[in-house]
Amino acid sequence: MRKLIALIGLLVTTITLSTPVVADDAEPEPLYIESAVFILNIKNSAPGTIDGTILATPCTGCAPITLKLDNSTIVYLNGKPVEYNQLGLKIDWTGSVFYTPSRFPVATELFLNQN
Secondary structure: OHHHHHHHHHHHHHHHHHOOOOOOOOOOOOEEEEEEEEEEEEEOOOOOOOEEEEEEEOOOOOOOEEEEEOOOOEEEEOOEEEOHHHHOOOOEEEEEEEEEOOOOOEEEEEEEEOO
């Protein structure tokens, strides 16, 4: 009986120690959409601040993904970093995007191509 209890204890300890520990507050790896059509809705409320959304459609027939834009989002136009006001009034773009997966995904880097 003692051997059985020791064996069960060893088994429980082995399983517990072999299970990886993941912190709840660990930041998730960013996801990437390589090629998509974007509809931008950008609101400049004050100089240097930004708020808005991107509707990203990765392929024909795919469901669009809504991403949030904020002050941490870096925008590139034809490979060069730009400010939001340099995009003008154009709302439809093509390109790629990195974003953080969450309940409200946030675009971290947005790469736009001039059409």
